[in-house]
Amino acid sequence: MDEVTGAQLIAEALKSQNVEYMFGIVGVPIIEVAMAAQAAGIKYVGMRNEQAVEACRLYSKFSARPSSLEMIPAVVEKAVRSSIYGRPGATYIDIAGDMVNAKIDRASVRFVSCCPAPPVSQADSREITQAVRLLRAAQRPLIIIGKGAAYARAEKEVRELVEVTGIPFLPTPMGKGVLSDDHPNCVAAARSRALLQADVIVLLGARLNWILHFGFPPRFSPHVKIIQVDLCAEELSNNVRAASALLGDIVAVVRQLLETVRSWRFPSDSQWWLTLKEKMTANAQISKSLALQSTLPMNYYTAFHHISELLPKDCIIVSEGANTMDIGRTMLLNYLPRHRLDAGTFGTMGVGPGFAIAAAVLEQTQKSAQRVVCIEGDSAFGFSGMEVETMCRYKLPIIIIVINNNGIYSGVDPKTWKEMEKMGDMTTIAPPVTLLPEAQYEQVMSAFGGRGYLVRTVEELRSALQESLDNTQMPSLLNVLIDPASDLFNYLQASRISIYFGAI
Structure with missing residues (x-):
């Protein structure tokens, strides 16, 4: 037997x-x-x-x-x-x-063979006709590209739809990279204005949940018409009734749209494009002024600006945290599909190192030269930071960048912390969002044989990141100390930038 x-x-x-x-x-x-x-x-x-x-x-x-x-x-x-x-x-x-x-x-035992590939379905042709009718009549059309488009590997079809129609687009957080963030039709830098003023929106694998403010005013026009493409029937018309509900595989449905809409193109000299470009230019100037500040400790924008200048365009970015994830999403561009992972719809903290390990194992097995960069807030790193031992055990050359502001959302500087300690019991004095100032997270990586870097200046940041990129044999951790009050000092500006750059 x-x-x-x-x-x-x-x-x-x-x-x-x-x-x-x-x-x-x-x-x-x-x-x-x-x-x-x-x-x-x-x-x-x-x-x-x-x-x-x-x-x-x-x-x-x-x-x-x-x-x-x-x-x-x-x-x-x-x-x-x-x-x-x-x-x-x-x-x-x-x-x-x-x-x-x-x-x-x-x-x-009854053994079962591998299951077939998922079946592909098309949308109702009548709904396709209605969708094209809405697009042709639109004065301010917008395409929103969601993570469903990334999962469906629909980048070729989505690119063709955007470039044939000339419609501006916005990516959702994990829809970034389906079309490159530097594509001329990407209007992420004018996100709030695009969402508020659009009169027809095509949802491609995106859902009107909290990330998109449920499609409700005051973030959306109360009269906006939604063309929703989704493979889940129960999701159609959630929160906002779809003017055209296209149930089916995104690749197949976009091909259906292309067959009908090819003869039409939204004019590039329209008032809508002019409005969006003006807002993008103004917002880019604000972002640049924050990024080029030379004061120490650094702020979020300065750190992300220099990180973005060094990261390879084909790297996989994993990100989680509060301000770190939100602001990082606006500053770190994605150029390729399925190259960004973050806390997702549930906003789950602690997933970053696990995501990074999975991505690095795949890249290692495929002998790919693509790097995996895991950008963590200091509080987020605390949820599963011990996974650095896993990275070292399997010699996964992951680069972890901890943006350390001494707290959750914001902390206090070492001097203020010492003053609070003199006042008595810290459990009754320390703000709940504060963490120990300037915690030496880089030593956690060093303890397991990886490389750890304590970073205070732009020069140290660029040097440590370049060394980490050059090292393909072991993981690295950069502990980047920033101003714990930078988000407070720039709170109003940061809030505005987070809204119109898509950080919510």
Whole structure:
């Protein structure tokens, strides 16, 4: 009798679904599953954040517990299929501990082949006609490119739609790079004006959630007409009734639009384009004045300005934090699709190092020269900073840049901190948003064999970042000390810039 364990069945079922990587928390009985996965040819990366599984449980698209060993391959296939069919999302399989080491005759197991690629559907032709009618009549059209377009790999079709029609576009945070941020039709620097004054908006894989202010006034016109392209029927007309609801795969639907709209082009000399360009120019000047300030400690804009000058255009940017993520999103341009990951719709802190590790493992396996740069606020780094040990263990040349303002949103300088300590019990005195001033985060990386840099000046920042980019053998961490009050001093300006550069 050819016996097989539950751990082997799990590994073989995943392998049959073309799963190449597994990330997990080591412990009994996960050890057996991890070893079986490696034996099956799956690359296993052992992580450190023990809360990850429990955090995912409530947000799974599909969850199941196999009732027997025989059912493991079928449940794995359904979990993989559910994760990629329709709206993509995470799935969860709960394996009873005693199943992992239990044995069964292989002949009694019903193995399942790899699931087919997701089916592709087109939108209703009547809705396509309505969408084109709305675009042709629009005085102030706008395209919003969401992360759904990035996931669908629709960059070729979206580029053609933008360039054929001449319509300005805005990317959502993780829609950045589907079309390059420096594309002439990108109006991210006039985000607030574009959203408020647009009379027809095409949503390409973007949703009217909090990131887009739910489509409500005063950020949007109360009379705006929405053309919504989405593969999830339940999402259509959420918050704002769609004037044209295009249910289907983004690639297929955009091709349908192109077939009908090719003979029309929005004029580049329109009042709408003039209005947007004027606002973009004015906002760029404000941003530049903040970025070129020479005072020490640096502010956010100065730090990001010099970081952006050195980062390769093809690097993968991972970002999380409060001000760090918001302002960084406006200052660090993305030129390629699927090259930006951040805290996403849920605004989840602590995901940055894990995202960076996953990206770096893929780049390492593919022998790509692309670098992974993880830009963290100091508070965000605290959620899962111990993953630097994982980076060092697997020799992943990730560059972590901690923008350290001594707090969550804002902190205090060392002198003020010492004065507060003299006043008595810090639990009753220290503002809740403050962290220990000038914490030496770079030493965490150094402790595990990576390279750590303490950065106070522009010269130190540029030197440390260039050294880190040149080093492809180990991870690096730059602890960039900035003015803890920079967001307070520039609060009104920063708020305005965050709005019209798309930082919300």
